[in-house]
Amino acid sequence: MDMLWNGWGDPAKAAPLPDAVTGVLRDLLGVKPHSTGAPALEDISVPEPALEPAVFGALADAVAGEAQVRTDAESRVRHTRGKSTPDLLLIRAGDVTDVPEAVVLPATHDEVLAVLRACARHGLAVVPFGGGTSVVGGLAPQRRAFVALDLRRMDGLLDLDPVSRTATLQPGLRAPHAEALLAEHGFTLGHFPQSYEWATIGGFAAARSSGQASAGYGRFDDMVLGLTLATSRGTLEIGRAPRSAAGPDLRHLVLGSEGAFGVITSVTVRIRPVPQVRVYEGWRFASFEEGAVALRRLAQDGPRPTVLRLSDETETLIGLAQPDAIGSADARQGAGCQAIVGYEGTEEDTSHRRERAAAVLRESGGVCLGAEPGERWAHGRYSAPYLRDALLDVGAFAETLETATFWSRVPALYSAVRTALTDTLTRAGTPPLVMCHISHVYENGASLYFTVVSAQGEDPVAHWTPAKHAANEAVIAAGGTISHHHGVGTDHRDWYVREAGVLGVEALRAVKDRLDPDGLLNPGILLPLD
């Protein structure tokens, strides 16, 4: 099934806003709910594809048939940009300036190589397309014309080694499909980001994704043991051992490269047995600071839960920690900050960890709220993007951004980003609600995930841009990373360049120049144009 072209996910799952949210929007943010009346897909005016017959033929040859080269308007609109709020606002406004000339669907690694060769010959740029869930402008290259290389036909489980506990997956596999294939053998990947239902294995690798159960299963880049990369100059295969001292770890040159060096055509990952038990519970802390200390204690001294998240006071009050219960009396009961703490594994292991972690959480001031908030979180864990659609539908603005740093810098980073967002949007006449949670923890630091809701303003994209830039500036100034798990794309690129530094960017540019000498792949994404 295709994702909703101008919003998130499965259109059948769209839900109207709860009355309580409408009340918050009206009373707190001055949003006057109204339908924004976006156009239908067939009403969007898409320019003819700039594709000579010879080029179309070359692409069709590369993928063994014209059926796998789509130039119809619907296919092209469906591959225009990703799923950031600005992306949705633009497509809802009928803006298709970033439309690909064609959508090409290779079935094999060799077909990917052939597409790259054909594009090199004809000067076409190439944008690899997995789930299309980028929220950082990762699908809007800065050079025209381009083809979207949709990897959906490469969706197989190539190999599974139960002794080594490894599996080799194709890049176009969506995460639920990958989990289903692994579950047939009793295994799980354990990677559950909010984009889980739609995102793909190749995308997780290219963007260094991190899932909601990262405390237990690790980040996606922790799971990757091997990779195959199709480049304009041939194939790069990486991964002969779990770890090595044979030169720099080349896996980490491909992970996070966001399609700028080549197209990931297979990923070998670590797999684990499907857990016998999954328990999620709610905890409450008097303050974000107190809760953060509790999370830090668990991250540093253990035992490590599988899921560990903490909402700040505002997010707890609004109840965004449980999107299904927003505005309900249940979500608002009590003050302070809510944490979700989850355990997955064997019966014995989870009960041991849960008991000892509970002692640490209590010692740190936590009050257990029992299983219900945990179950609610688990039930609604992938639904926040649907809520965003509903907010946009009634004329509100909603967007998220995220960062990470070392523990001692977390309070200052939290405060700096909140202030930047609040001040900028307030000055622009749309005072926002800024909510935050700690979404991923490490021994040495944590990530902060911010959600902003406000009135839209006249031109919503132009209205948001200064706030987003102010948040990026605040992140860099406070010593944070410009992205903990969304990636760089085009939206973060100018700040990423400052984070990586002149020589960091030059090193990556050197790699790109060598592997993609014609600059075909994702021009302007991750790295600036020359």
Added chain:
Amino acid sequence: MDMLWNGWGDPAKAAPLPDAVTGVLRDLLGVKPHSTGAPALEDISVPEPALEPAVFGALADAVAGEAQVRTDAESRVRHTRGKSTPDLLLIRAGDVTDVPEAVVLPATHDEVLAVLRACARHGLAVVPFGGGTSVVGGLAPQRRAFVALDLRRMDGLLDLDPVSRTATLQPGLRAPHAEALLAEHGFTLGHFPQSYEWATIGGFAAARSSGQASAGYGRFDDMVLGLTLATSRGTLEIGRAPRSAAGPDLRHLVLGSEGAFGVITSVTVRIRPVPQVRVYEGWRFASFEEGAVALRRLAQDGPRPTVLRLSDETETLIGLAQPDAIGSADARQGAGCQAIVGYEGTEEDTSHRRERAAAVLRESGGVCLGAEPGERWAHGRYSAPYLRDALLDVGAFAETLETATFWSRVPALYSAVRTALTDTLTRAGTPPLVMCHISHVYENGASLYFTVVSAQGEDPVAHWTPAKHAANEAVIAAGGTISHHHGVGTDHRDWYVREAGVLGVEALRAVKDRLDPDGLLNPGILLPLD
């Protein structure tokens, strides 16, 4: 204190071979013990340094004084090559073909930059020198003339953040000194490779070192949160968060780069509280295969000990798992394979892990040998290189090599390397003892560490070379990595190039060309000359 110039470590710790070993050498390997009568340092004939006065002056200016530019024969001999067995055999034979023209001792990052600039101006190559413990030819560049850049004066603790549990260390710090500085604050790094007593922080990072307690503390590259690199083109600073999705993880471009891109001038590492408890015990398994399954179970399903090692039948029989007890009745008691299992941490955590791990080990066929073998191992854990010196002294040959792969390939890799070494040396008339242990475990695989002992043959370096090459071929053919923790240097380079592949090498070459455009740094080390 300086390390022994023609052997390992502290000359005061040298010990004669136990009689039992002499017996093994004579009866099993046909070694006729005799003193090899190596020359004294002052008898070695060292050519005059090829250093014009202007060049000497430029170097002295870079490090603020002539005293920090050493051109005397002793300093230069002490910086000639590393500590592989061929390195020791060559220097004992008075071979100083790889001698540096000078030893330069910078005190700061800026002085390192200045030295690189001076060397670029005068066409001198530069070889960064930490502990000088390379066993892969990592200090013998393939371009003359060069200076050894000895980092011993950069040996400070620059910063310690007890909240984030991070410390920033200078590269010339030897590991015991780093541990002492951290212990003043109640912390440990937890990195204890066999080279521990002499190796440095910068070397650990440059070569992707792995310590004996890696099951608990992780590898050195797991510990690194940030790095500063001095290059010919300026400074690269990396590390704003424990983890990030902002592009490829540049830390992993520097880790393992073996000085080919730049000089590491600071390393920010994860630190942990000094453990309350350290317990090491011995276990015995009927076979290497049975023991490996037990280790795999602990690595995959936990609980994870801090130290986890398993000797094969031969190594167990000889008793190399406990170098202090070699040949003793104690070391030989019982058949099968000995494992060392250690726990470090809090009282509660270690006792819980120990109890549950013991159950797994027993279920897997293990028999607990109690604390004594563990204590013996801990006592002798850094002494194997002294034993090698004693073997070389009496005319025997001893060398080690190591690799890693995924669990399902471990048996074939083990067998292939053993066969390659045994066959080659037997054909050459010196049938060897080949011993092996699993030294590091991961969820998805393990490393194999081989020790070879034989008679020396006429020209011992020439005698060993075909066996080493055969082992390298076997590693690559069996799907292993050419090095799990020793690195590439010059000895593994030609096989590393095959492991990394054409595009992998080209990507790294592109980085080198950009950061070190004159090719000054470690020419021919890691990457082949152009």
